[in-house]
Structure formats: C-alpha cells, structure tokens
Amino acid sequence: MIDKRVTSVAEAVADIFDGATVMVGGFGEAGSPIELIHALVDQGAADLTVVNNNTGSGEVGLAALIKAGRVSKMICSYPRTANSTVFPELYRSGRTALDLVPQGTLAERIRAGGAGIPAFYTATSVGTPLEEGKEVRTIEGRDYVLEYGLTADFALIKCLRADYHGNLVFNKTARNFAPVMATASKTTIVQTMEVVTPGELDPESIVTPGIFVDRIVTVDNPALESELVARGVSYPCRSGCRGTRWLQELPSIFPTGPM
C-alpha cells in the first residue's frame, strides 16, 4: 500500500536537520509553500542552505525563516524584490551568505541534479563576473561555462492537487521550480490543496509523477503571501502566536477568519 499522506505540516518537516540543504518552491508568492515553511520555523532546524529563486518578502514565509536566523546560505537568482527587507539586512551584516546563480542556470542545475547529470555546459554568464572561477570551454567556436548539478536533502513545494501516490498537478505559474526540485531532493515534501485517489488525475496531465514525492500534507486554504505582507503580518506574530492557528489568533487583522 502506497500512501504518502502525513497528518500535519509539523510531522511533514519533523526530520529536517541542522545544516540541511532545502529547496523551496515558488517564484515570488506563486507556489510558495508558506505553511510548510512556517512549520520549519517552528521546528527549529538551523544553519540551513536554502535554494529558491528569491529571498521572500515581508516577514512571512521564506522571509520569516531567514529572519529567524535559520538560513546560513541562500542560493538564488534574484534576492532583491519589492518588500524584501529581511535578507538584505542579514546579508550586509554577513550572517547569511549568497550564492548568486542566473535563473536559467539555477533551474538547469536543479534539473541536472535530479537527472543524474553531474555537470553541463552553458553559454549563460560567459564573459561576466559570474563566470569567475568556473571552467570555460570552447565547443564549436562558442565559449561555455561548466556548471554542476544541484541536489538537496529536502524540497518543500506546493501543488494544487495530489493523489496519495504522490502524483501532482499545479496551478498556473505556481508550477515554476517545484517539478525540478522534487526530482533533485532526497526527501520531497508537498503541501497540496486537495488529495484524491490514484486514478483520479489524468495520467496524460500529471506534471510530477509520484516517484519523486515522499510526503503529502493537505493545506486546503493556504495563506496568501502578498496579502499578509500588505497587512504587515509577521510569522510568528508579534505577540508570539504561531502554528496552524496563527492567523485565527489575529482576529483584529483578519476579522473574517483565515485567508
């Protein structure tokens, strides 16, 4: 019997260890697994290397994890976003390192990591400061840099719908890095809006086959990062509330209940 469901986000992230490399899905808020990240904030693992295109915004989701001092290194392409204030502070103070990778190279390095390709050549970054220290090779008259596959101990991703074998489909541009991160991580942890029975997803349309997925947890009503940021919310909240009832404990800000 293959059933990859776990009962809570806390259980899903329980074994993430100090020093782990964690790939986090999402491009901006689209596809950001915000509830899994908050569970990781609560869980306490530190000295993490995090792979994400950005560095989060405001003080929720990925930015909350960085703010909590748990991230010793970010591997990303674009750490500078509107409302991204947490990372710049820690970076300038030297407490969080940055490995800047062009976006397409980042995506391809993750894909290579998952595909058993240890290294590949690309023209991206040739002749620029990001080429420094890399092997350059001329192939059929053009210069290319050697880039290495990227793997991780864990991936935290968000999808629209999963079956309990771990087959996944996504919502629009929330797909972004999640499918390649699922292939490149030893343990892939997924938060989904809905779980269905195997066979209910069209086999022609499954984006991530279950072989790449280890744990599934249902978060049927995930928070919207942009709305939280617009309202100036932090995780944990300033009076210390945390966990899955975090938002409900902020009735004055969210009179209508959880978003």
Next chain:
Amino acid sequence: MIDKRVTSVAEAVADIFDGATVMVGGFGEAGSPIELIHALVDQGAADLTVVNNNTGSGEVGLAALIKAGRVSKMICSYPRTANSTVFPELYRSGRTALDLVPQGTLAERIRAGGAGIPAFYTATSVGTPLEEGKEVRTIEGRDYVLEYGLTADFALIKCLRADYHGNLVFNKTARNFAPVMATASKTTIVQTMEVVTPGELDPESIVTPGIFVDRIVTVDNPALESELVARGVSYPCRSGCRGTRWLQELPSIFPTGPM
C-alpha cells in the same frame, strides 16, 4: 495570425533536402509518423541522417525509408527488433552507417540540443566499449563520459491532438521522443489526428508548446505499423502504388478500406 497548418503530408516535407539530419519520433510503432515518412519516401531526399530509437520494422514507415536507400546513417539505441530486416542488410553491406547511443543518453542528447546545452556528463557507458573515444572525467569520485547535444534540421513527429498554434498533446506511450525532438530541430513537422482552435487544449496539460512546432498536417486515420507488417505490406506497394491513396489501392488486402 499564427496558423501552422499545411494541407498535405507532401507539402509538409517538401523542403527536406539531401544530406539533412531528420529526427523521427516513435518507439516501435507507438508515435511513429508513418504518413510523414511515406511522404518523405515519395519526396526523394537522400543521404539522410536519421535519429530514432529503432530502425523500423517490416517494409513500411522508417523501414521503407531505409529500404529505399535514403538513409546513409542511423543514430539509434536499438537497431535490432523483431521484424527488423531492412536495416541489418544495409548495415552489413556497409551502405548505412550506425551510431549506437544508449537510449537514455540519446534522449538526453536530444533534450540538450533543444535546451542550448552543448555538452553534459553522464555515468552511462562508462567502462564499456561505447565509452571509447569519449572524454572521461571524475566528478566527486565517480567517472562520467562527456556527451554532446544533438540537433537536427527536421523532426517528423506524430501527436494525438494539436491546436493551430502548434500546441500538442500525445497518446499514452506514443509521446516518447517527440517532445524533445520538437525542441531540437530547426523545423518540426507534426502529423496529428485532429486540429482544434487555440484555447481548446487545457493550458496546464499541453505537452509541447507551440513555440517548438512549425507545421501541422492532419492525418485523421493513420495506418498501424504492426498491422501492415503482419500483412506483409510494403511502401510503395509491390505494384508501385504510393501516396495517400496507397492503402485504398490494395483492396484485396484491405477489403474494409483504410485502417
């Protein structure tokens, strides 16, 4: 106005030139664009380098093209199949060369060719005769061979349904090499069972986005290679009939009309 439809298989393949490299989709008969291949037999281009996992079977489809003496080189992983008699003869007589590539390396080389990756490392074939002449490199303690991206002048592929922007979906395991071949070829020519209006295919489920497709031709009732082979049919037929009415001209063999 983007409309990639052409009116006939003959028109679709008209500009394939002598000496061209042609990627042909299909794994066995699943996904084999048999009508496009027959149009290429009629069109007459010679000295072709053909990329396909196999070498066809019987004397129809890819085997018919090989039998007609048009293929000077096959790049494939498995030229030896049940009912594959045409290629072995030409290979043994030295008239068709063979570049044998492991199946996963073949798929990845085509994917790399389409992705702008000129070369990559893989552990496949290390320590075997297929490693000969290739650069071997040790990365983190394991040996890998360097493999180069593969591109083509043309791809001939078959899909289930297309819109006229060139977005494609496939039928089951007929998908196989077609999506990567579409990315790796200058001109991608598609035979489809059905053409629909853009917007009719679910944008979450499109397998090959239209950017990779150049021409679409409808073949609503394609021939089944295995059935043709079982009945001993050749293309052109032994009395010389050819073209799209080829099967109809064999009434004694196919009393019920075209398959």
Next chain:
Amino acid sequence: MAARAALDIPDGSYVNLGIGIPEKVAAYVPEGREVIYHTENGLLGMGPAPMEGTGDPELINAGKRRVTAVPGASFFHHADSFVMIRGGHIDLCVLGALQVAQNGDLANWSTGAPDAIPAVGGAMDLVAGVNTIYVITQHTTRTGEPKLVESCTYPLTSRGVVDRIYTDLAVIDVTDEGFQVVELSPGVEFEYVEERTAGELLPIPDALREVK
C-alpha cells in the same frame, strides 16, 4: 520608446519582454499582428494584466505582477521555460539597460556598487539564448551621463548581444562600425544625440534617409 519598438516586432514572433518599460511594448503592437509573449516563470501566451483586484496570485509574470493567459497559452516548469530561452527558441527579447557598448556588450543587472545586493534573475540567460535583443532605455542617466558607451564600466550581462537600441532620442543599431542611427526622434538633431553618446555614433545613411 515602447511604441516605436513595438513597430519592429514581426507578426508571429515569440517574444520575451523585460520588467519595466519593455513590458509596455505589448500594448503597442500594431493591429493585425499576432505576437506570443513568454514569461520565464513558466507561461507562453501571456496576456495583459487583469482588472485591478481580480486575477490569480499564482498567475504572474517575471516581475511578479498578476497577468492573464490568452487562448492557446501553456504552462510549464522553470527548466522547460529556459529550454525555450537558452535553446534559441524565443525570437526576440526587449530589455532595459544600464549601459550598452558600441560592440553590443550589455550591462543591465548590477552597478557593481559595493553595498548593492547583486541580483541577476533571468537576464544573462535571455541575452545568451534569444536570437534578437532589443534594448529600451533613456539615452542618458538621470545625471546626464551617456548610457551608450565605448565600453561598459558596469558588470556585464553578456558580450556582443545587443542588436538595436530604442532611446528617447533615436533608434540605433549596433553594427561592426559602431552605433548606427537609423531614426531620430521628431525634432532631434544628429549632433544633439552625438553629444550624449560616448561611443562611435554614425549618422543615418543617405540610402535609408531617402526611403523614409
């Protein structure tokens, strides 16, 4: 500038528009041309922004703003998206610039200032992979410094990639001989542009002038 650049986008093109002014190009593409927009975060067939307050927060463009999808659009993951870019499948890209050199070098991701947070995004992949690169930029910086230069002083995005530049003063091609003016904005004299350009600037060739 966006309107002028839009005139040069051929019917049937697959186009990636950079963040900022380049995004505006889409609004000016002449009637009758069908252009398909790519955004590197996984959408081919990007449509205009939805009405304020509507849309899906998970349907966004590379600038992380909400967009729509046109009929015939498709979604895909990031590695597949950069197959389109790196693999040379996108016909044309319109980008902003900090500096363009007369040999086509582009600098558009970092001023190299010591306290800046470096951020590159997809810019290096786009210029390395896309066939035709157009740049839209003010002709000079806010302080009047030329942005068209003999050679870039800012960190490069790529070497020798820019094909054409649309500024507030002129349309300029990057050629083997240097910056070639192909069109001056209404009321702008060549000498005025020349004074504000640091590299070699060539006047409109007579042949081209006569056609106009």
Next chain:
Amino acid sequence: MAARAALDIPDGSYVNLGIGIPEKVAAYVPEGREVIYHTENGLLGMGPAPMEGTGDPELINAGKRRVTAVPGASFFHHADSFVMIRGGHIDLCVLGALQVAQNGDLANWSTGAPDAIPAVGGAMDLVAGVNTIYVITQHTTRTGEPKLVESCTYPLTSRGVVDRIYTDLAVIDVTDEGFQVVELSPGVEFEYVEERTAGELLPIPDALREVK
C-alpha cells in the same frame, strides 16, 4: 526464478523489469505488496498485458508489447523517463544477463560477434542509474558454459553493478569476497553449482542456514 526474485521486491518499490523473463516477475509479487512498474518508454504504473486482441498499439512497454496502465499511472517523454533512471529514482531493476562477473560487472547487450548488429537500448542507463540491480539468468548457457564468471569476456554493460543473481540453481549475492550463495534451489547441492560457476563461489554461511 521470476517467482523467487519477486519475493525480494519490497512493498512500495518503484521497479523496472527488463525484457524477457524479468517481465514475468510482476506476476509473482506477493499479495499485499504494492509495487509500481516503470517502463523506460514513458510510463510509470505499468499494468499487465491486455486481453489478446485488445489494448492500444500506442500503450506498449520497452519490449514493444501492449500493456495497460494502472490507476495512478502517468505518461511522460523519454528524457523525463531517464531522469527517473539516471537520477537514481528507480529503486530496483531486474535484468537478464549474458555474463556476470564476481566483481559485479555485467555483460548483457552484445556477444561482440563480428556480424552482430550491436543494440544496447536502455540497459546501460539502467545499470548506471538504478540503485539495486537484480539479474535473472540460467546458470549456464545452452552449451553448458558458466554465465557467472571471474571476469566478463563479452562487452560490458557496466562495471560492478550487480547486487544479486537468481539462476535456476541458486540465489547468489555479489560480495567483495565473490559470489555468495544465499539459497540453493530445492534438491541442488552446493558442489553442483560450484562446478557450473567460473568465479569464486562461497557456500551459504552457517548463520544464514540456521535462519532458514
């Protein structure tokens, strides 16, 4: 042999079965275990063959025979299929063999005969990428030559990859010390197997024998 190998496939495994006898393993997996079968031509969740004369000619396995898809199956293209294989995501692969050496070298794609048409398929990718490699083979060739050998004389598929061998005579692990018998077929004596094996063959350890 297929039935014996099936006993060793853990519940929840993702498994690729080679063409021929290995294909039969699926039929013997013990009740209560859920195993998901991968076929490299683009299907995860392969089911048994359809009834004779039914099925879809475009739903086939790597041996090009018609199969079915189980609930929860997914289709994907060849490059993605070999991401699963090369990337180490398939737990276990059961393959045929021409020769297995006592250091785990496998030869199963070519006899190296000068007139043979070489054909490799996905064999080299599977053994390079899949975590656990089981081999099913007759203990000797039709002419009585050992297939378990000190070192392979046929062209290699890969070096040092075979974990366990199921023959008509025994179940044998490949260990640092050589071929380690872990089980003898009913009525078969160790010496009988030893005579038909060219490499170093170690008898069943006492500890293992007592458990049985």
